[in-house]
Amino acid sequence: MQILPPKELLPYIKHYLFLESAADPQKTLRLFSDGNTGMVFLLNQGRLSINRNDHLPQSFLYGQISHFKDLCLIERISFIIVVFQPDGLYKLLGIPAHELKDQIIGLKDIFGQSADRLYDQLMYCKHPTAKLNALNTFFCTLAIQHKSLGQTSFSNVLKYITDHKGRLSVEELLKLSGHNERQMERIFAEQVGMSPKKFGRIVQLHCFLKLLRNKPDGTTLTTISYESGYFDQSHLIRTFKKYTGFTPSIYLNNTSRLTINFMEFQALPDRLSGLYNLS
Structure with a gap:
Protein backbone atom coordinates (compact mmCIF):
# COMPACT_ATOMS: atom_id res chain seq x y z
CA MET A 1 0.00 0.00 0.00
CA GLN A 2 1.41 3.38 -1.02
CA ILE A 3 0.29 6.43 0.97
CA LEU A 4 1.08 10.10 0.49
CA PRO A 5 2.17 12.15 3.51
CA PRO A 6 0.25 15.26 4.56
CA LYS A 7 0.87 18.44 2.56
CA GLU A 8 3.35 19.90 5.05
CA LEU A 9 5.60 16.84 4.70
CA LEU A 10 5.54 16.57 0.89
CA PRO A 11 8.73 18.67 0.51
CA TYR A 12 10.54 15.94 2.45
CA ILE A 13 8.68 12.67 1.92
CA LYS A 14 7.56 11.28 -1.42
CA HIS A 15 5.38 8.51 0.02
CA TYR A 16 5.10 5.74 2.59
CA LEU A 17 5.03 2.07 1.61
CA PHE A 18 3.38 -0.62 3.74
CA LEU A 19 4.48 -4.11 2.63
CA GLU A 20 4.36 -7.55 4.16
CA SER A 21 6.06 -10.85 3.37
CA ALA A 22 4.37 -14.24 3.57
CA ALA A 23 5.77 -16.86 5.91
CA ASP A 24 8.21 -18.41 3.43
CA PRO A 25 11.45 -19.65 5.06
CA GLN A 26 13.62 -17.46 2.82
CA LYS A 27 13.32 -15.23 -0.22
CA THR A 28 15.49 -12.76 -2.13
CA LEU A 29 14.54 -9.40 -3.60
CA ARG A 30 16.34 -7.10 -6.05
CA LEU A 31 16.57 -3.39 -5.18
CA PHE A 32 17.99 -0.68 -7.44
CA SER A 33 18.20 3.10 -7.34
CA ASP A 34 15.21 5.34 -7.92
CA GLY A 35 17.10 8.55 -7.03
CA ASN A 36 15.62 8.68 -3.52
CA THR A 37 16.79 7.78 -0.04
CA GLY A 38 14.68 6.06 2.58
CA MET A 39 13.97 4.75 6.05
CA VAL A 40 12.92 1.16 6.76
CA PHE A 41 11.11 -0.41 9.71
CA LEU A 42 10.97 -4.23 10.04
CA LEU A 43 8.06 -4.97 12.34
CA ASN A 44 8.07 -8.75 12.80
CA GLN A 45 10.62 -11.25 14.03
CA GLY A 46 12.09 -12.00 10.62
CA ARG A 47 15.52 -10.86 9.50
CA LEU A 48 16.77 -8.95 6.50
CA SER A 49 20.29 -9.00 5.08
CA ILE A 50 22.12 -7.62 2.05
CA ASN A 51 23.62 -10.10 -0.38
CA ARG A 52 23.06 -12.87 2.21
CA ASN A 53 25.73 -11.51 4.54
CA ASP A 54 25.26 -8.78 7.12
CA HIS A 55 21.94 -8.71 8.98
CA LEU A 56 20.36 -5.28 9.04
CA PRO A 57 18.94 -3.46 12.10
CA GLN A 58 15.20 -3.59 12.73
CA SER A 59 15.01 0.09 11.74
CA PHE A 60 17.52 1.86 9.54
CA LEU A 61 18.22 4.72 7.18
CA TYR A 62 19.70 4.17 3.72
CA GLY A 63 21.42 6.65 1.43
CA GLN A 64 21.62 6.76 -2.36
CA ILE A 65 22.27 3.37 -3.95
CA SER A 66 25.17 3.23 -6.41
CA HIS A 67 24.59 -0.37 -7.53
CA PHE A 68 21.66 -2.77 -7.33
CA LYS A 69 21.48 -4.93 -4.21
CA ASP A 70 19.94 -8.30 -3.37
CA LEU A 71 18.09 -8.43 -0.07
CA CYS A 72 17.59 -11.76 1.67
CA LEU A 73 14.47 -12.14 3.84
CA ILE A 74 14.22 -14.87 6.45
CA GLU A 75 10.80 -15.68 7.92
CA ARG A 76 7.83 -13.32 7.79
CA ILE A 77 8.47 -9.58 7.86
CA SER A 78 6.19 -6.55 7.80
CA PHE A 79 7.83 -3.50 6.24
CA ILE A 80 7.21 0.19 6.46
CA ILE A 81 9.39 2.13 4.04
CA VAL A 82 9.57 5.92 4.12
CA VAL A 83 10.64 7.09 0.65
CA PHE A 84 12.12 10.59 0.85
CA GLN A 85 12.24 13.19 -1.88
CA PRO A 86 15.69 13.24 -3.57
CA ASP A 87 16.78 16.10 -1.28
CA GLY A 88 14.30 15.40 1.53
CA LEU A 89 16.65 13.69 3.95
CA TYR A 90 19.20 16.49 3.64
CA LYS A 91 16.52 19.09 4.38
CA LEU A 92 15.29 17.16 7.41
CA LEU A 93 18.63 16.27 8.99
CA GLY A 94 21.20 18.58 7.41
CA ILE A 95 23.57 15.63 6.88
CA PRO A 96 25.43 15.91 3.53
CA ALA A 97 23.90 13.31 1.23
CA HIS A 98 27.28 12.13 -0.10
CA GLU A 99 28.17 11.00 3.44
CA LEU A 100 25.17 8.64 3.40
CA LYS A 101 25.83 7.25 -0.09
CA ASP A 102 25.66 3.43 -0.03
CA GLN A 103 25.36 3.58 3.77
CA ILE A 104 22.88 1.80 6.01
CA ILE A 105 22.67 3.30 9.48
CA GLY A 106 20.56 2.15 12.42
CA LEU A 107 18.02 4.78 13.41
CA LYS A 108 19.08 4.66 17.05
CA ASP A 109 22.56 5.85 16.00
CA ILE A 110 20.93 9.01 14.62
CA PHE A 111 17.88 9.65 16.79
CA GLY A 112 18.69 7.85 20.04
CA GLN A 113 15.75 6.99 22.31
CA SER A 114 13.22 8.72 20.05
CA ALA A 115 13.96 6.06 17.41
CA ASP A 116 13.12 3.32 19.94
CA ARG A 117 9.88 5.08 20.89
CA LEU A 118 8.83 5.41 17.25
CA TYR A 119 9.67 1.77 16.53
CA ASP A 120 7.64 0.61 19.54
CA GLN A 121 4.66 2.68 18.37
CA LEU A 122 4.82 1.17 14.88
CA MET A 123 5.33 -2.32 16.25
CA TYR A 124 2.32 -2.30 18.55
CA CYS A 125 -0.18 -0.15 16.63
CA LYS A 126 -2.67 -2.58 15.12
CA HIS A 127 -4.16 -0.41 12.36
CA PRO A 128 -2.22 1.19 9.46
CA THR A 129 -3.88 4.56 10.24
CA ALA A 130 -2.36 4.58 13.72
CA LYS A 131 1.06 3.72 12.27
CA LEU A 132 0.68 6.52 9.73
CA ASN A 133 -0.21 9.02 12.45
CA ALA A 134 2.88 8.03 14.42
CA LEU A 135 5.11 8.55 11.36
CA ASN A 136 3.56 11.92 10.48
CA THR A 137 3.95 13.17 14.06
CA PHE A 138 7.59 12.08 14.16
CA PHE A 139 8.53 13.79 10.88
CA CYS A 140 6.56 16.98 11.58
CA GLY A 150 10.68 22.83 2.96
CA GLN A 151 10.41 23.72 -0.73
CA THR A 152 13.59 25.45 -1.99
CA SER A 153 14.87 26.73 -5.32
CA PHE A 154 16.94 23.56 -5.60
CA SER A 155 13.82 21.46 -5.03
CA ASN A 156 12.34 23.26 -8.02
CA VAL A 157 15.40 22.29 -10.09
CA LEU A 158 14.87 18.64 -9.16
CA LYS A 159 11.18 18.89 -10.05
CA TYR A 160 12.08 20.42 -13.41
CA ILE A 161 14.39 17.49 -14.16
CA THR A 162 11.67 15.03 -13.21
CA ASP A 163 9.02 16.86 -15.21
CA HIS A 164 11.31 16.70 -18.26
CA LYS A 165 11.91 12.97 -17.69
CA GLY A 166 15.62 13.43 -17.06
CA ARG A 167 16.28 14.68 -20.58
CA LEU A 168 18.10 17.93 -19.87
CA SER A 169 21.55 18.92 -21.04
CA VAL A 170 24.09 20.28 -18.57
CA GLU A 171 23.79 23.67 -20.27
CA GLU A 172 20.02 23.73 -19.78
CA LEU A 173 20.40 22.78 -16.14
CA LEU A 174 22.98 25.48 -15.47
CA LYS A 175 20.85 28.13 -17.15
CA LEU A 176 17.82 27.07 -15.11
CA SER A 177 19.66 27.05 -11.79
CA GLY A 178 21.88 30.09 -12.25
CA HIS A 179 24.92 28.13 -11.04
CA ASN A 180 28.10 27.16 -12.82
CA GLU A 181 28.94 23.50 -13.37
CA ARG A 182 31.19 23.18 -10.35
CA GLN A 183 28.61 24.73 -8.04
CA MET A 184 25.87 22.48 -9.39
CA GLU A 185 27.99 19.34 -8.88
CA ARG A 186 28.65 20.41 -5.28
CA ILE A 187 24.98 21.10 -4.54
CA PHE A 188 23.88 17.76 -5.99
CA ALA A 189 26.53 15.90 -4.00
CA GLU A 190 25.52 17.67 -0.79
CA GLN A 191 21.74 17.51 -1.12
CA VAL A 192 21.05 14.47 -3.35
CA GLY A 193 24.17 12.32 -3.08
CA MET A 194 24.90 11.86 -6.78
CA SER A 195 25.87 13.93 -9.82
CA PRO A 196 23.27 15.83 -11.88
CA LYS A 197 24.03 13.59 -14.87
CA LYS A 198 23.46 10.38 -12.93
CA PHE A 199 20.29 11.72 -11.35
CA GLY A 200 18.96 12.59 -14.81
CA ARG A 201 19.77 9.10 -16.09
CA ILE A 202 17.91 7.47 -13.20
CA VAL A 203 14.88 9.72 -13.74
CA GLN A 204 14.96 8.81 -17.45
CA LEU A 205 15.19 5.09 -16.65
CA HIS A 206 12.20 5.25 -14.32
CA CYS A 207 10.16 7.10 -16.93
CA PHE A 208 10.92 4.19 -19.26
CA LEU A 209 9.88 1.70 -16.55
CA LYS A 210 6.52 3.41 -16.12
CA LEU A 211 5.92 3.29 -19.87
CA LEU A 212 7.00 -0.34 -19.97
CA ARG A 213 4.73 -1.30 -17.11
CA ASN A 214 1.70 0.33 -18.78
CA LYS A 215 2.53 -0.40 -22.43
CA PRO A 216 -0.44 -1.23 -24.70
CA ASP A 217 -0.45 -4.60 -26.45
CA GLY A 218 1.63 -4.51 -29.61
CA THR A 219 3.89 -1.66 -28.50
CA THR A 220 7.52 -2.59 -29.10
CA LEU A 221 10.47 -2.06 -26.82
CA THR A 222 12.07 0.09 -29.52
CA THR A 223 9.08 2.44 -29.55
CA ILE A 224 9.18 2.86 -25.77
CA SER A 225 12.96 3.38 -25.94
CA TYR A 226 12.53 6.32 -28.32
CA GLU A 227 9.66 7.76 -26.27
CA SER A 228 11.94 7.69 -23.22
CA GLY A 229 14.72 9.53 -25.03
CA TYR A 230 17.17 6.67 -25.63
CA PHE A 231 19.15 6.72 -28.88
CA ASP A 232 18.26 3.14 -29.72
CA GLN A 233 17.35 -0.16 -28.08
CA SER A 234 20.96 -1.17 -27.45
CA HIS A 235 21.56 2.12 -25.59
CA LEU A 236 18.53 1.39 -23.41
CA ILE A 237 19.57 -2.21 -22.67
CA ARG A 238 23.10 -1.17 -21.65
CA THR A 239 21.73 1.46 -19.26
CA PHE A 240 19.04 -0.87 -17.93
CA LYS A 241 21.50 -3.65 -17.13
CA LYS A 242 23.91 -1.21 -15.51
CA TYR A 243 21.34 -0.05 -12.97
CA THR A 244 19.19 -3.16 -12.49
CA GLY A 245 21.44 -6.12 -13.31
CA PHE A 246 19.09 -7.64 -15.88
CA THR A 247 17.39 -6.86 -19.19
CA PRO A 248 14.05 -5.10 -19.78
CA SER A 249 12.47 -8.35 -20.98
CA ILE A 250 13.36 -10.12 -17.72
CA TYR A 251 12.01 -7.16 -15.76
CA LEU A 252 8.75 -7.29 -17.68
CA ASN A 253 8.23 -11.06 -17.93
CA ASN A 254 10.02 -12.67 -14.99
CA THR A 255 9.53 -10.36 -12.05
CA SER A 256 6.70 -9.43 -9.75
CA ARG A 257 7.08 -5.78 -8.84
CA LEU A 258 6.29 -4.63 -5.32
CA THR A 259 7.36 -1.14 -6.27
CA ILE A 260 8.92 -0.01 -9.52
CA ASN A 261 12.46 -0.61 -8.22
CA PHE A 262 11.84 -3.40 -5.69
CA MET A 263 10.89 -6.81 -7.04
CA GLU A 264 10.92 -10.57 -6.87
CA PHE A 265 11.91 -12.95 -9.67
CA GLN A 266 9.41 -15.59 -10.72
CA ALA A 267 11.55 -18.04 -12.69
CA LEU A 268 14.65 -18.67 -10.58
CA PRO A 269 15.47 -21.65 -8.33
CA ASP A 270 15.60 -19.28 -5.36
CA ARG A 271 12.06 -18.13 -5.91
CA LEU A 272 11.25 -14.66 -4.59
CA SER A 273 7.62 -15.17 -3.70
CA GLY A 274 5.33 -13.96 -1.00
CA LEU A 275 5.49 -10.19 -0.72
CA TYR A 276 2.24 -8.38 -1.10
CA ASN A 277 0.77 -4.97 -0.29
CA LEU A 278 -0.99 -4.50 3.00
CA SER A 279 -4.62 -3.48 2.57
Missing part, protein backbone atom coordinates in the same frame (compact mmCIF):
# COMPACT_ATOMS: atom_id res chain seq x y z
CA THR A 141 8.38 17.28 14.92
CA LEU A 142 11.69 16.61 13.18
CA ALA A 143 11.06 19.34 10.59
CA ILE A 144 10.24 21.86 13.34
CA GLN A 145 13.25 20.89 15.47
CA HIS A 146 15.69 21.25 12.57
CA LYS A 147 13.90 24.33 11.20
CA SER A 148 13.79 22.64 7.82
CA LEU A 149 13.30 24.85 4.80
Whole structure:
Protein backbone atom coordinates (compact mmCIF):
# COMPACT_ATOMS: atom_id res chain seq x y z
CA MET A 1 0.00 0.00 0.00
CA GLN A 2 1.41 3.38 -1.02
CA ILE A 3 0.29 6.43 0.97
CA LEU A 4 1.08 10.10 0.49
CA PRO A 5 2.17 12.15 3.51
CA PRO A 6 0.25 15.26 4.56
CA LYS A 7 0.87 18.44 2.56
CA GLU A 8 3.35 19.90 5.05
CA LEU A 9 5.60 16.84 4.70
CA LEU A 10 5.54 16.57 0.89
CA PRO A 11 8.73 18.67 0.51
CA TYR A 12 10.54 15.94 2.45
CA ILE A 13 8.68 12.67 1.92
CA LYS A 14 7.56 11.28 -1.42
CA HIS A 15 5.38 8.51 0.02
CA TYR A 16 5.10 5.74 2.59
CA LEU A 17 5.03 2.07 1.61
CA PHE A 18 3.38 -0.62 3.74
CA LEU A 19 4.48 -4.11 2.63
CA GLU A 20 4.36 -7.55 4.16
CA SER A 21 6.06 -10.85 3.37
CA ALA A 22 4.37 -14.24 3.57
CA ALA A 23 5.77 -16.86 5.91
CA ASP A 24 8.21 -18.41 3.43
CA PRO A 25 11.45 -19.65 5.06
CA GLN A 26 13.62 -17.46 2.82
CA LYS A 27 13.32 -15.23 -0.22
CA THR A 28 15.49 -12.76 -2.13
CA LEU A 29 14.54 -9.40 -3.60
CA ARG A 30 16.34 -7.10 -6.05
CA LEU A 31 16.57 -3.39 -5.18
CA PHE A 32 17.99 -0.68 -7.44
CA SER A 33 18.20 3.10 -7.34
CA ASP A 34 15.21 5.34 -7.92
CA GLY A 35 17.10 8.55 -7.03
CA ASN A 36 15.62 8.68 -3.52
CA THR A 37 16.79 7.78 -0.04
CA GLY A 38 14.68 6.06 2.58
CA MET A 39 13.97 4.75 6.05
CA VAL A 40 12.92 1.16 6.76
CA PHE A 41 11.11 -0.41 9.71
CA LEU A 42 10.97 -4.23 10.04
CA LEU A 43 8.06 -4.97 12.34
CA ASN A 44 8.07 -8.75 12.80
CA GLN A 45 10.62 -11.25 14.03
CA GLY A 46 12.09 -12.00 10.62
CA ARG A 47 15.52 -10.86 9.50
CA LEU A 48 16.77 -8.95 6.50
CA SER A 49 20.29 -9.00 5.08
CA ILE A 50 22.12 -7.62 2.05
CA ASN A 51 23.62 -10.10 -0.38
CA ARG A 52 23.06 -12.87 2.21
CA ASN A 53 25.73 -11.51 4.54
CA ASP A 54 25.26 -8.78 7.12
CA HIS A 55 21.94 -8.71 8.98
CA LEU A 56 20.36 -5.28 9.04
CA PRO A 57 18.94 -3.46 12.10
CA GLN A 58 15.20 -3.59 12.73
CA SER A 59 15.01 0.09 11.74
CA PHE A 60 17.52 1.86 9.54
CA LEU A 61 18.22 4.72 7.18
CA TYR A 62 19.70 4.17 3.72
CA GLY A 63 21.42 6.65 1.43
CA GLN A 64 21.62 6.76 -2.36
CA ILE A 65 22.27 3.37 -3.95
CA SER A 66 25.17 3.23 -6.41
CA HIS A 67 24.59 -0.37 -7.53
CA PHE A 68 21.66 -2.77 -7.33
CA LYS A 69 21.48 -4.93 -4.21
CA ASP A 70 19.94 -8.30 -3.37
CA LEU A 71 18.09 -8.43 -0.07
CA CYS A 72 17.59 -11.76 1.67
CA LEU A 73 14.47 -12.14 3.84
CA ILE A 74 14.22 -14.87 6.45
CA GLU A 75 10.80 -15.68 7.92
CA ARG A 76 7.83 -13.32 7.79
CA ILE A 77 8.47 -9.58 7.86
CA SER A 78 6.19 -6.55 7.80
CA PHE A 79 7.83 -3.50 6.24
CA ILE A 80 7.21 0.19 6.46
CA ILE A 81 9.39 2.13 4.04
CA VAL A 82 9.57 5.92 4.12
CA VAL A 83 10.64 7.09 0.65
CA PHE A 84 12.12 10.59 0.85
CA GLN A 85 12.24 13.19 -1.88
CA PRO A 86 15.69 13.24 -3.57
CA ASP A 87 16.78 16.10 -1.28
CA GLY A 88 14.30 15.40 1.53
CA LEU A 89 16.65 13.69 3.95
CA TYR A 90 19.20 16.49 3.64
CA LYS A 91 16.52 19.09 4.38
CA LEU A 92 15.29 17.16 7.41
CA LEU A 93 18.63 16.27 8.99
CA GLY A 94 21.20 18.58 7.41
CA ILE A 95 23.57 15.63 6.88
CA PRO A 96 25.43 15.91 3.53
CA ALA A 97 23.90 13.31 1.23
CA HIS A 98 27.28 12.13 -0.10
CA GLU A 99 28.17 11.00 3.44
CA LEU A 100 25.17 8.64 3.40
CA LYS A 101 25.83 7.25 -0.09
CA ASP A 102 25.66 3.43 -0.03
CA GLN A 103 25.36 3.58 3.77
CA ILE A 104 22.88 1.80 6.01
CA ILE A 105 22.67 3.30 9.48
CA GLY A 106 20.56 2.15 12.42
CA LEU A 107 18.02 4.78 13.41
CA LYS A 108 19.08 4.66 17.05
CA ASP A 109 22.56 5.85 16.00
CA ILE A 110 20.93 9.01 14.62
CA PHE A 111 17.88 9.65 16.79
CA GLY A 112 18.69 7.85 20.04
CA GLN A 113 15.75 6.99 22.31
CA SER A 114 13.22 8.72 20.05
CA ALA A 115 13.96 6.06 17.41
CA ASP A 116 13.12 3.32 19.94
CA ARG A 117 9.88 5.08 20.89
CA LEU A 118 8.83 5.41 17.25
CA TYR A 119 9.67 1.77 16.53
CA ASP A 120 7.64 0.61 19.54
CA GLN A 121 4.66 2.68 18.37
CA LEU A 122 4.82 1.17 14.88
CA MET A 123 5.33 -2.32 16.25
CA TYR A 124 2.32 -2.30 18.55
CA CYS A 125 -0.18 -0.15 16.63
CA LYS A 126 -2.67 -2.58 15.12
CA HIS A 127 -4.16 -0.41 12.36
CA PRO A 128 -2.22 1.19 9.46
CA THR A 129 -3.88 4.56 10.24
CA ALA A 130 -2.36 4.58 13.72
CA LYS A 131 1.06 3.72 12.27
CA LEU A 132 0.68 6.52 9.73
CA ASN A 133 -0.21 9.02 12.45
CA ALA A 134 2.88 8.03 14.42
CA LEU A 135 5.11 8.55 11.36
CA ASN A 136 3.56 11.92 10.48
CA THR A 137 3.95 13.17 14.06
CA PHE A 138 7.59 12.08 14.16
CA PHE A 139 8.53 13.79 10.88
CA CYS A 140 6.56 16.98 11.58
CA THR A 141 8.38 17.28 14.92
CA LEU A 142 11.69 16.61 13.18
CA ALA A 143 11.06 19.34 10.59
CA ILE A 144 10.24 21.86 13.34
CA GLN A 145 13.25 20.89 15.47
CA HIS A 146 15.69 21.25 12.57
CA LYS A 147 13.90 24.33 11.20
CA SER A 148 13.79 22.64 7.82
CA LEU A 149 13.30 24.85 4.80
CA GLY A 150 10.68 22.83 2.96
CA GLN A 151 10.41 23.72 -0.73
CA THR A 152 13.59 25.45 -1.99
CA SER A 153 14.87 26.73 -5.32
CA PHE A 154 16.94 23.56 -5.60
CA SER A 155 13.82 21.46 -5.03
CA ASN A 156 12.34 23.26 -8.02
CA VAL A 157 15.40 22.29 -10.09
CA LEU A 158 14.87 18.64 -9.16
CA LYS A 159 11.18 18.89 -10.05
CA TYR A 160 12.08 20.42 -13.41
CA ILE A 161 14.39 17.49 -14.16
CA THR A 162 11.67 15.03 -13.21
CA ASP A 163 9.02 16.86 -15.21
CA HIS A 164 11.31 16.70 -18.26
CA LYS A 165 11.91 12.97 -17.69
CA GLY A 166 15.62 13.43 -17.06
CA ARG A 167 16.28 14.68 -20.58
CA LEU A 168 18.10 17.93 -19.87
CA SER A 169 21.55 18.92 -21.04
CA VAL A 170 24.09 20.28 -18.57
CA GLU A 171 23.79 23.67 -20.27
CA GLU A 172 20.02 23.73 -19.78
CA LEU A 173 20.40 22.78 -16.14
CA LEU A 174 22.98 25.48 -15.47
CA LYS A 175 20.85 28.13 -17.15
CA LEU A 176 17.82 27.07 -15.11
CA SER A 177 19.66 27.05 -11.79
CA GLY A 178 21.88 30.09 -12.25
CA HIS A 179 24.92 28.13 -11.04
CA ASN A 180 28.10 27.16 -12.82
CA GLU A 181 28.94 23.50 -13.37
CA ARG A 182 31.19 23.18 -10.35
CA GLN A 183 28.61 24.73 -8.04
CA MET A 184 25.87 22.48 -9.39
CA GLU A 185 27.99 19.34 -8.88
CA ARG A 186 28.65 20.41 -5.28
CA ILE A 187 24.98 21.10 -4.54
CA PHE A 188 23.88 17.76 -5.99
CA ALA A 189 26.53 15.90 -4.00
CA GLU A 190 25.52 17.67 -0.79
CA GLN A 191 21.74 17.51 -1.12
CA VAL A 192 21.05 14.47 -3.35
CA GLY A 193 24.17 12.32 -3.08
CA MET A 194 24.90 11.86 -6.78
CA SER A 195 25.87 13.93 -9.82
CA PRO A 196 23.27 15.83 -11.88
CA LYS A 197 24.03 13.59 -14.87
CA LYS A 198 23.46 10.38 -12.93
CA PHE A 199 20.29 11.72 -11.35
CA GLY A 200 18.96 12.59 -14.81
CA ARG A 201 19.77 9.10 -16.09
CA ILE A 202 17.91 7.47 -13.20
CA VAL A 203 14.88 9.72 -13.74
CA GLN A 204 14.96 8.81 -17.45
CA LEU A 205 15.19 5.09 -16.65
CA HIS A 206 12.20 5.25 -14.32
CA CYS A 207 10.16 7.10 -16.93
CA PHE A 208 10.92 4.19 -19.26
CA LEU A 209 9.88 1.70 -16.55
CA LYS A 210 6.52 3.41 -16.12
CA LEU A 211 5.92 3.29 -19.87
CA LEU A 212 7.00 -0.34 -19.97
CA ARG A 213 4.73 -1.30 -17.11
CA ASN A 214 1.70 0.33 -18.78
CA LYS A 215 2.53 -0.40 -22.43
CA PRO A 216 -0.44 -1.23 -24.70
CA ASP A 217 -0.45 -4.60 -26.45
CA GLY A 218 1.63 -4.51 -29.61
CA THR A 219 3.89 -1.66 -28.50
CA THR A 220 7.52 -2.59 -29.10
CA LEU A 221 10.47 -2.06 -26.82
CA THR A 222 12.07 0.09 -29.52
CA THR A 223 9.08 2.44 -29.55
CA ILE A 224 9.18 2.86 -25.77
CA SER A 225 12.96 3.38 -25.94
CA TYR A 226 12.53 6.32 -28.32
CA GLU A 227 9.66 7.76 -26.27
CA SER A 228 11.94 7.69 -23.22
CA GLY A 229 14.72 9.53 -25.03
CA TYR A 230 17.17 6.67 -25.63
CA PHE A 231 19.15 6.72 -28.88
CA ASP A 232 18.26 3.14 -29.72
CA GLN A 233 17.35 -0.16 -28.08
CA SER A 234 20.96 -1.17 -27.45
CA HIS A 235 21.56 2.12 -25.59
CA LEU A 236 18.53 1.39 -23.41
CA ILE A 237 19.57 -2.21 -22.67
CA ARG A 238 23.10 -1.17 -21.65
CA THR A 239 21.73 1.46 -19.26
CA PHE A 240 19.04 -0.87 -17.93
CA LYS A 241 21.50 -3.65 -17.13
CA LYS A 242 23.91 -1.21 -15.51
CA TYR A 243 21.34 -0.05 -12.97
CA THR A 244 19.19 -3.16 -12.49
CA GLY A 245 21.44 -6.12 -13.31
CA PHE A 246 19.09 -7.64 -15.88
CA THR A 247 17.39 -6.86 -19.19
CA PRO A 248 14.05 -5.10 -19.78
CA SER A 249 12.47 -8.35 -20.98
CA ILE A 250 13.36 -10.12 -17.72
CA TYR A 251 12.01 -7.16 -15.76
CA LEU A 252 8.75 -7.29 -17.68
CA ASN A 253 8.23 -11.06 -17.93
CA ASN A 254 10.02 -12.67 -14.99
CA THR A 255 9.53 -10.36 -12.05
CA SER A 256 6.70 -9.43 -9.75
CA ARG A 257 7.08 -5.78 -8.84
CA LEU A 258 6.29 -4.63 -5.32
CA THR A 259 7.36 -1.14 -6.27
CA ILE A 260 8.92 -0.01 -9.52
CA ASN A 261 12.46 -0.61 -8.22
CA PHE A 262 11.84 -3.40 -5.69
CA MET A 263 10.89 -6.81 -7.04
CA GLU A 264 10.92 -10.57 -6.87
CA PHE A 265 11.91 -12.95 -9.67
CA GLN A 266 9.41 -15.59 -10.72
CA ALA A 267 11.55 -18.04 -12.69
CA LEU A 268 14.65 -18.67 -10.58
CA PRO A 269 15.47 -21.65 -8.33
CA ASP A 270 15.60 -19.28 -5.36
CA ARG A 271 12.06 -18.13 -5.91
CA LEU A 272 11.25 -14.66 -4.59
CA SER A 273 7.62 -15.17 -3.70
CA GLY A 274 5.33 -13.96 -1.00
CA LEU A 275 5.49 -10.19 -0.72
CA TYR A 276 2.24 -8.38 -1.10
CA ASN A 277 0.77 -4.97 -0.29
CA LEU A 278 -0.99 -4.50 3.00
CA SER A 279 -4.62 -3.48 2.57
